[in-house]
Amino acid sequence: MQKMENRELIRGIQGKLFDMNIENKVKKNKFTSIELFAGAGGLALGLEKSGFKAIGLIEINKYAAKTLKKNRPKWNVINEDIEKISSFNLEEYFNIRKGELDLLSGGAPCQSFSYAGKRLGLEDARGTLFYHYALFLEKLKPKMFIFENVKGLLTHDKGRTYETILDIFEQAGYFIPENQKKVLNAWDYGVAQKRERLITIGIRKDLVKEKTFEFPVPHKYKPVLRDILIDCPKSIGASYSESKKKIFDMVPPGGYWKDIPEAVAKEYMKTCWNMGGGRTGILRRLSLDEPSLTVLTSPSQKQTERCHPIEVRPFTVRENARCQSFPDDWEFIGSIGEQYKQVGNAVPVNLAYEIGKKIREMLEEL
Numbered sequence: 001m002q003k004m005e006n007r008e009l010i011r012g013i014q015g016k017l018f019d020m021n022i023e024n025k026v027k028k029n030k031f032t033s034i035e036l037f038a039g040a041g042g043l044a045l046g047l048e049k050s051g052f053k054a055i056g057l058i059e060i061n062k063y064a065a066k067t068l069k070k071n072r073p074k075w076n077v078i079n080e081d082i083e084k085i086s087s088f089n090l091e092e093y094f095n096i097r098k099g100e101l102d103l104l105s106g107g108a109p110c111q112s113f114s115y116a117g118k119r120l121g122l123e124d125a126r127g128t129l130f131y132h133y134a135l136f137l138e139k140l141k142p143k144m145f146i147f148e149n150v151k152g153l154l155t156h157d158k159g160r161t162y163e164t165i166l167d168i169f170e171q172a173g174y175f176i177p178e179n180q181k182k183v184l185n186a187w188d189y190g191v192a193q194k195r196e197r198l199i200t201i202g203i204r205k206d207l208v209k210e211k212t213f214e215f216p217v218p219h220k221y222k223p224v225l226r227d228i229l230i231d232c233p234k235s236i237g238a239s240y241s242e243s244k245k246k247i248f249d250m251v252p253p254g255g256y257w258k259d260i261p262e263a264v265a266k267e268y269m270k271t272c273w274n275m276g277g278g279r280t281g282i283l284r285r286l287s288l289d290e291p292s293l294t295v296l297t298s299p300s301q302k303q304t305e306r307c308h309p310i311e312v313r314p315f316t317v318r319e320n321a322r323c324q325s326f327p328d329d330w331e332f333i334g335s336i337g338e339q340y341k342q343v344g345n346a347v348p349v350n351l352a353y354e355i356g357k358k359i360r361e362m363l364e365e366l
Contacts, residue, residue: 031363034058034094034140036082036106036133040067040332040342042324043105043148044075046352051360052103056094058082063334064342071330086132090139099204101142102363107149107347108133110156122168130165137172143207143366144359145174147200148347151183154198166200174202180213186325188218190350192228193292193323197347199355207366216354225309226288228322236336237316238299245312247283253309254287256280272303281305292323297344298337317343325350 031052035044038057048054058078059065065079078085091098108129122138125131137145147169153162169176180202186195201213240248247268250260257265257279266273269282285307286292292315293306299314308315315323317332317339325348332339 031102031360032096032100033103033105034101034136034142036104036136037108037129038064038068038077038106040064040346041071041330042326042346042349043107043146043352044068045326045330046347046349046354047103047105047356048072049349049353050356052356055096055101058085061342063338066333067331067342070333082129082132086135086139090136094140096140098139099141099143101140102144103359104133104136104140104142104145105148106133107147110149110153110161121171124164125168130168134168134172137169137174137202141173141204143204143363145169145202146355146359147202149198149200151196151198154183162198169200169202173205175205175208175212176200176202177212179215182215184215184351184355186348186351187222187291189216189348189354190219190223191291191323191325191348192223192225193295193325193348195294195348195351197351201359203362203366211362211365213362214358216358222291224289224291225286225323229288229309229319232316232319232322233328235316235318236339237319238314238336238340240300240313248285248307248312251283251285251307253285254290255285257283279303283307285309295320295323295344297341299340320344324348 033047033052033054034056035054036058038044038059039061044054044057054075056076056078057068058080059068060079060081062079065077068075068077085093110130122131122134125134133147147165156162166176181198181200183196183198186193186197199215203213247260247264250264252259257269260283265283269279272279272282281304282302284293284305286309288309296304306315307313308319317336318328320340320343321330321332324343324346326343326346327349332342334342
């Protein structure tokens with residue numbers, strides 16, 4: 001009985017649960033935000049549901065920008081290169097005074113920086129996309145920021161890239177103790193997907209007293225594919241070749257290449273057969289009783305396959321969107337490849353919502 005109730009809750013999260021949340025209606029649009037590298041809107045949508053009004057969202061990909069405009073016509077979506085926007089007088093551009101913005105959000109792709117001096121500064125990041133994120137901090141001085149990125153940023157260039165980022169945040173005037181940076185798994189927060197993201201939260205130093213940011217507590221129930229796939233609406237999706245279908249027909253739900261005849265697996269894997277490691281992503285078929293593996297930007301890649309548990313095919317765009325906890329009425333614009341890419345690059349909506357609630361609580365105290 002309890003499991004059924006949990007499943008109803010998960011299905012609600014995909015659709016109308018947010019709209020019926022009285023608390024969010026009261027808090028709606030109380031705080032302002034600007035988002036960089038907005039993509040298809042996973043982070044922005046979660047933040048909106050937790051009480052933030054986006055006064056600007058910057059996204060260079062024209063199809064992702066069209067997705068944002070289609071679903072939120074009133075959002076100020078800026079389809080432009082961030083390098084151009086960051087060079088403007090941002091106070092005039094967004095009609096907001098320095099220090100008034102509540103939250104800057106987004107996550108720049110990680111790139112190596114230069115290491116000219118002992119104390120790395122903003123100029124050391126010039127030429128990287130992070131440089132423009134840092135310029136927004138310098139020019140607008142928001143009360144808080146959320147910087148999200150892949151877990152691999154922690155070890156990128158032997159950890160020096162992330163160290164440089166933290167150093168620049170500190171020099172820009174933000175307080176980031178150890179407990180304000182953490183790797184969160186979306187599966188812990190109402191998302192039927194194992195997806196780890198590095199979340200860094202900054203609070204402007206002049207606002208800090210004794211209290212620091214507290215990350216959301218993991219949920220007791222962790223959803224699985226059964227919770228989101230059974231009643232998923234139909235949508236466009238990729239398919240396998242007939243030869244690949246015949247091979248996947250042999251793979252049981254929850255299985256992979258080791259669960260089929262060795263000769264068949266060896267012929268399919270070719271040079272991958274002699275690679276080291278478990279190669280568990282090859283010919284991987286998911287089960288209804290497990291979460292999705294990390295949703296990718298392509299529906300079928302040989303070493304990271306995710307076959308549907310019941311049918312012999314990749315997940316559709318809408319099924320991937322449900323794995324990312326997008327509501328069913330969120331429409332993606334562009335070719336099938338563009339739509340898969342937008343969904344795969346997104347921050348899970350429910351994860352963003354949970355983080356946004358804690359940021360809102362912090363801003364209320366500040």
